[in-house]
Amino acid sequence: xxxxxxxxxxxxxxxxxxxxxxxxxxxxxxxxxxxxxxxxxxxxxxxxxxxxxxxxxxxxxxxxxxxxxxxxxxxxxxxxxxxxxxxxxxxxxxxxxxxxxxxxxxxxxxxxxxxxxxxxxxxxxxxxxxxxxxxxxxxxxxxxxxxxxxxxxxxxxxxxxxxxxxxxxxxxxxxxxxxxxxxxxxxxxxxxxxxxxxxxxxxxxxxxxxxxxxxxxxxxxxxxxxxxxxxxxxxxxxxxxxxxxxxxxxxxxxxxxxxxxxxxx
Amino acid sequence: xxxxxxxxxxxxxxxxxxxxxxxxxxxxxxxxxxxxxxxxxxxxxxxxxxxxxxxxxxxxxxxxxxxxxxxxxxxxxxxxxxxxxxxxxxxxxxxxxxxxxxxxxxxxxxxxxxxxxxxxxxxxxxxxxxxxxxxxxxxxxxxxxxxxxxxxxxxxxxxxxxxxxxxxxxxxxxxxxxxxxxxxxxxxxxxxxxxxxxxxxxxxxxxxxxxxxxxxxxxxxxxxxxxxxxxxxxxxxxxxxxxxxxxxxxxxxxxxxxxxxxxxxxxxxxxxxxxxxxxxxxxxxxxx
Amino acid sequence: xxxxxxxxxxxxxxxxxxxxxxxxxxxxxxxxxxxxxxxxxxxxxxxxxxxxxxxxxxxxxxxxxxxxxxxxxxxxxxxxxxxxxxxxxxxxxxxxxxxxxxxxxxxxxxxxxxxxxxxxxxxxxxxxxxxxxxxxxxxxxxxxxxxxxxxxxxxxxxxxxxxxxxxxxxxxxxxxxxxxxxxxxxxxxxxxxxxxxxxxxxxxxxxxxxxxxxxxxxxxxxxxxxxxxxxxxxxxxxxxxxxxxxxxxxxxxxxxxxxxxxxxxxxxxxxxxxxxxxxxxxxxxxxxxxxxxxxxxxxxxxxxxxxxxxxxxxxxxxxxxxxxxxx
Numbered sequence: 001x002x003x004x005x006x007x008x009x010x011x012x013x014x015x016x017x018x019x020x021x022x023x024x025x026x027x028x029x030x031x032x033x034x035x036x037x038x039x040x041x042x043x044x045x046x047x048x049x050x051x052x053x054x055x056x057x058x059x060x061x062x063x064x065x066x067x068x069x070x071x072x073x074x075x076x077x078x079x080x081x082x083x084x085x086x087x088x089x090x091x092x093x094x095x096x097x098x099x100x101x102x103x104x105x106x107x108x109x110x111x112x113x114x115x116x117x118x119x120x121x122x123x124x125x126x127x128x129x130x131x132x133x134x135x136x137x138x139x140x141x142x143x144x145x146x147x148x149x150x151x152x153x154x155x156x157x158x159x160x161x162x163x164x165x166x167x168x169x170x171x172x173x174x175x176x177x178x179x180x181x182x183x184x185x186x187x188x189x190x191x192x193x194x195x196x197x198x199x200x201x202x203x204x205x206x207x208x209x210x211x212x213x214x215x216x217x218x219x220x221x222x223x224x225x226x227x228x229x230x231x232x233x234x235x236x237x238x239x240x241x242x243x244x245x246x247x248x249x250x251x252x253x254x255x256x257x258x259x260x261x262x263x264x265x
Numbered sequence: 266x267x268x269x270x271x272x273x274x275x276x277x278x279x280x281x282x283x284x285x286x287x288x289x290x291x292x293x294x295x296x297x298x299x300x301x302x303x304x305x306x307x308x309x310x311x312x313x314x315x316x317x318x319x320x321x322x323x324x325x326x327x328x329x330x331x332x333x334x335x336x337x338x339x340x341x342x343x344x345x346x347x348x349x350x351x352x353x354x355x356x357x358x359x360x361x362x363x364x365x366x367x368x369x370x371x372x373x374x375x376x377x378x379x380x381x382x383x384x385x386x387x388x389x390x391x392x393x394x395x396x397x398x399x400x401x402x403x404x405x406x407x408x409x410x411x412x413x414x415x416x417x418x419x420x421x422x423x424x425x426x427x428x429x430x431x432x433x434x435x436x437x438x439x440x441x442x443x444x445x446x447x448x449x450x451x452x453x454x455x456x457x458x459x460x461x462x463x464x465x466x467x468x469x470x471x472x473x474x475x476x477x478x479x480x481x482x483x484x485x486x487x488x489x490x491x492x493x494x495x496x497x498x499x500x501x502x503x504x505x506x507x508x509x510x511x512x513x514x515x516x517x518x519x520x521x522x523x524x525x526x527x528x529x530x531x532x533x534x535x536x537x538x539x540x541x542x543x544x545x546x547x548x549x550x551x552x553x
Numbered sequence: 554x555x556x557x558x559x560x561x562x563x564x565x566x567x568x569x570x571x572x573x574x575x576x577x578x579x580x581x582x583x584x585x586x587x588x589x590x591x592x593x594x595x596x597x598x599x600x601x602x603x604x605x606x607x608x609x610x611x612x613x614x615x616x617x618x619x620x621x622x623x624x625x626x627x628x629x630x631x632x633x634x635x636x637x638x639x640x641x642x643x644x645x646x647x648x649x650x651x652x653x654x655x656x657x658x659x660x661x662x663x664x665x666x667x668x669x670x671x672x673x674x675x676x677x678x679x680x681x682x683x684x685x686x687x688x689x690x691x692x693x694x695x696x697x698x699x700x701x702x703x704x705x706x707x708x709x710x711x712x713x714x715x716x717x718x719x720x721x722x723x724x725x726x727x728x729x730x731x732x733x734x735x736x737x738x739x740x741x742x743x744x745x746x747x748x749x750x751x752x753x754x755x756x757x758x759x760x761x762x763x764x765x766x767x768x769x770x771x772x773x774x775x776x777x778x779x780x781x782x783x784x785x786x787x788x789x790x791x792x793x794x795x796x797x798x799x800x801x802x803x804x805x806x807x808x809x810x811x812x813x814x815x816x817x818x819x820x821x822x823x824x825x826x827x828x829x830x831x832x833x834x835x836x837x838x839x840x841x842x843x844x845x846x847x848x849x850x851x852x853x854x855x856x857x858x859x860x861x862x863x864x865x866x867x868x869x870x871x872x873x874x875x876x877x878x879x880x
Binding site for chain 1: 276277278279280281283285287288291292293294295296299317351352354355358359361368370372373376377378379380381382383385388389390391392428431481486488489490491492495505506510513514523526529530533535537
């Protein structure tokens with residue numbers, strides 16, 4: 001098919017519409033006036049307020065810690081699970097794998113409700129502990145499926161070759177299997193981190209009075225009264241996101257020449 | 266791969282144990298508990314009275330709650346349909362681009378994807394509110410005389426939902442369309458099919474798995490994203506999600522919330538099963 | 554044949570689910586010999602190799618290495634290394650890293666490893682390739698790295714699973730000679746698997762012909778070629794005619810079929826067709842009882858017309874009695 005113009009036009013249009021709110025948020029973060037619709041001149045005062053806002057800072061730190069702990073738990077549990085399942089297909093294994101996927105297969109509100117009830121029943125203190133447990137529950141599926149996919153696509157004869165050459169089983173894992181699944185683990189971690197950091201619904205239910213995560217804090221702020229401070233926060237988060245994405249793209253290109261998966265045919 | 270029988274099994278169980286234990290304790294257990302709860306009664310102040318009752322389910326059949334379910338499903342359907350309409354072509358076209366453009370597009374999509382949904386929605390609040398950006402543009406161009414009170418209306422909520430969920434559909438469709446063997450389409454053109462026919466009889470069926478994943482990834486969250494309705498719809502748009510949240514927090518009625526959740530879960534699961542059996546796929550592409 | 558058996562397979566049986574793959578393999582392999590397991594796909598040769606390597610476990614039977622029973626020993630504890638069919642080079646390690654892997658596992662000091670790797674690289678004629686990645690190599694180069702890696706640990710026996718299958722014809726012929734040279738140079742015992750009889754004849758000290766889970770004949774290339782014991786062996790190694798007369802079955806090599814005035818032409822035959830294949834002229838005859846005989850000659854034509862009647866025959870010693878395999 002010859003290169004038509006209109007697909008690009010369509011994509012461009014949708015992308016533009018997608019970015020409009022984002023751009024507006026950024027633009028108005030520099031607005032002197034408190035009322036977003038009126039431009040009062042360029043100002044950085046909302047950024048100042050942002051940095052002085054202790055609640056928000058605390059919430060940010062909490063969210064980062066939460067996401068970090070979640071990633072740790074999810075990576076360990078999910079990767080071990082994926083490797084274990086890969087060794088032998090059993091019906092129990094399949095059932096367990098499906099069950100572990102449930103948290104992302106049902107609406108978050110149900111998960112929130114369910115965790116709230118169960119944690120009440122177990123008499124667990126609501127706070128970082130309950131948050132980590134809940135977040136891990138919906139993060140494991142991402143890590144598990146990413147690692148599983150890599151395992152399935154991996155050349156089995158590589159593990160056999162390592163065994164054949166004298167490597168004990170744990171060396172086989174470390175020298176051959178682990179490097180092969182590492183991209184999967186990293187993707188899973190990134191996804192888990194983003195999902196955890198961004199989570200609103202579940203966090204609302206399982207958080208405790210002392211712990212505020214960033215999304216929950218923003219949500220309550222949005223409901224009570226909107227200040228352009230939020231714009232400033234949004235812009236900062238956006239900047240960090242763009243930076244991280246750019247970084248990962250650069251790293252990807254840098255590793256590429258040295259690390260070409262051998263076709264070995 | 267051969268290892269000595271006993272040793273291999275033991276190491277395998279060690280690897281699986283954390284995941285199995287966690288899944289039973291924190292996924293299967295809680296969901297079963299939810300079903301259990303839905304048959305119990307709420308206690309005086311907080312907590313649960315362990316006496317069996319069907320009241321919770323009876324209550325759901327009241328017109329108020331039935332209406333809520335109906336509206337939630339309507340919104341979910343509408344949002345999903347629109348997301349398909351907008352997102353499918355987007356993902357498909359993306360897959361057809363050159364390698365360089367694909368990379369750029371991926372980055373462009375990733376930015377909204379990774380940015381908090383709340384923040385992106387906030388941008389829409391700015392647009393929609395009275396005398397917000399949209400109003401200013403429209404009034405400036407003399408298309409409208411006064412402010413359109415778009416915030417806290419149904420269309421605003423729909424837009425918000427679409428906005429939040431679009432990236433998932435796009436990525437799912439893209440992932441599937443990217444693997445499409447274009448020579449199949451060329452073959453059908455060669456045999457006489459028009460562009461449209463070729464698409465409909467070859468490309469579309471083969472990208473169906475991606476579409477299905479996208480639907481699953483769109484429909485399910487749309488049933489639960491009550492904060493979208495909250496922020497953009499205010500008190501006017503009440504979804505099942507909001508009701509559940511209210512029952513838990515203000516109403517302190519765990520059993521009723523559980524019943525609502527149970528019904529919601531069954532309905533969504535049924536929908537997904539139905540869709541899957543119709544289209545016949547079982548893998549969740551777009552995530553990988 | 555010397556009496557220095559390095560590997561002994563005793564009555565190896567193996568089934569996968571319902572399918573019986575090995576029905577009782579008995580084989581004694583001599584130290585320093587190049588022996589080939591020859592057979593078509595599905596005959597069980599790869600399974601046999603994997604059992605020797607330890608990657609599969611036999612249902613019954615024993616594997617003895619230098620007298621020691623290693624049947625249940627893990628693959629990483631056996632002094633047996635494998636060159637895999639798809640090479641199985643570790644994609645994220647350099648060529649040097651791949652070759653030195655086995656030595657690294659054994660905690661050999663780094664300088665010793667480095668020296669050994671250099672030696673091996675020149676042995677397989679890949680000097681200077683150490684720092685390269687497998688993804689950057691051609692098929693033939695990868696294959697040589699796989700060989701170098703497998704011999705680095707000085708195993709007692711080297712197993713080669715159809716290593717030349719993915720190479721083009723010319724390269725394959727070249728590599729056959731190289732492998733043979735290598736084996737002689739190292740003095741190592743090579744067990745080679747292939748379905749290509751040309752390869753087997755070119756490289757092996759002995760050939761073990763396998764069919765449907767059993768060894769039909771084990772012998773030198775000469776023995777297997779000139780004195781096949783079954784019709785399967787006769788038709789698999791070289792091209793043979795299988796003639797059935799009464800209760801007996803005979804194998805006659807196509808080049809041994811005589812015609813037209815050459816002595817011993819006592820049988821009436823009709824000429825069915827002439828063709829040119831494999832560098833030789835092939836003439837297909839039909840005997841009065843309906844069986845078909847092919848004769849082969851060098852050159853591109855013979856003074857015989859299609860459709861004519863002719864007399865063919867063969868020297869009695871060229872008709873080898875074989876067990877009828879149904880081939």
